[in-house]
Amino acid sequence: MANQTDLVTRSSGRIEAVQQREAIAPVVDVYENVDELLLLVDVPGATNDGIDVQLDKGQLTILAKRREDAPGSLLAAEYQACDYLRVFSVPAGIDPAKIDAQLSGGVLRLRLPKSESVKPRRIEVKQG
Amino acid sequence: MFSRFGDTSRDFALLDEFRRRMDRVLEDIDPSWPANPAHARAHSSSAWPRVNLYDGGSNLVLKADVPGLSEKDVHVTLNESGVSISGERKVAPPEGYSAHRQERSSIGFSRSFTLPCKVNPEQTQASVKNGVLTVTLAKAPEAQPRQIAVQAH
Numbered sequence: 001m002a003n004q005t006d007l008v009t010r011s012s013g014r015i016e017a018v019q020q021r022e023a024i025a026p027v028v029d030v031y032e033n034v035d036e037l038l039l040l041v042d043v044p045g046a047t048n049d050g051i052d053v054q055l056d057k058g059q060l061t062i063l064a065k066r067r068e069d070a071p072g073s074l075l076a077a078e079y080q081a082c083d084y085l086r087v088f089s090v091p092a093g094i095d096p097a098k099i100d101a102q103l104s105g106g107v108l109r110l111r112l113p114k115s116e117s118v119k120p121r122r123i124e125v126k127q128g
Numbered sequence: 129m130f131s132r133f134g135d136t137s138r139d140f141a142l143l144d145e146f147r148r149r150m151d152r153v154l155e156d157i158d159p160s161w162p163a164n165p166a167h168a169r170a171h172s173s174s175a176w177p178r179v180n181l182y183d184g185g186s187n188l189v190l191k192a193d194v195p196g197l198s199e200k201d202v203h204v205t206l207n208e209s210g211v212s213i214s215g216e217r218k219v220a221p222p223e224g225y226s227a228h229r230q231e232r233s234s235i236g237f238s239r240s241f242t243l244p245c246k247v248n249p250e251q252t253q254a255s256v257k258n259g260v261l262t263v264t265l266a267k268a269p270e271a272q273p274r275q276i277a278v279q280a281h
Binding site for chain 1: 179180181184185187188189194195219224226227228229231259
């Protein structure tokens with residue numbers, strides 16, 4: 001191929017990566033106002049140090065690891081230790097440096113402030 | 129013309145493999161693709177909250193996923209036959225925001241569980257931490273595990 005610019009080629013038939021833990025997609029609410037985007041993510045059982053939020057090339061990756069200390073032998077299970085993983089495409093105009101994440105009661109609250117250039121501005125009409 | 133049985137099952141194995149690959153492709157495009165069994169389990173609303181039950185030797189421990197709920201939103205009742213948890217989760221959109229996506233839902237819940245042994249109601253404790261409700265139920269004295277000494281004759 002003449003326009004092949006990839007530094008590393010990976011064949012599509014590669015062996016499937018082995019994943020030790022299940023990654024499930026947590027439920028998410030997305031809200032917006034003039035100043036910011038607000039994401040609320042349900043991540044029960046996750047702790048502060050298990051949370052990894054990254055914004056790279058317009059992709060917001062939310063990864064939360066659930067730490068489960070079993071207080072004994074399991075008698076009945078409806079959930080298991082898992083990772084929460086969700087990826088979103090983020091519109092341009094989000095300031096990556098100002099992203100703020102808070103975890104409280106198993107709900108992750110992510111605030112993505114818009115940069116000044118994309119905020120709506122009122123134009124004053126001057127007297128001619 | 130007959131084909132050996134092994135040939136047929138290989139054909140089906142191929143179909144299976146094809147389905148798995150398609151599922152994986154769709155999952156890559158959209159992680160919420162419902163073919164993912166873990167996803168389906170986590171999102172079916174038939175039983176909320178999800179509960180695990182552990183046997184800790186001298187006690188039983190019930191854990192339930194209740195993200196966004198605090199101690200006062202959850203009620204734990206203990207009776208002769210078992211334990212019940214109930215409560216309500218209210219999800220209200222924050223003031224002044226418009227919604228793009230609302231997957232978290234308000235839900236009222238009530239679940240009852242029959243316990244495998246008698247418990248001591250006085251020594252039952254419940255707490256909520258990181259969105260997980262933990263109910264610790266001390267086993268009744270007669271249900272406690274007892275060490276039996278093996279004697280030599």
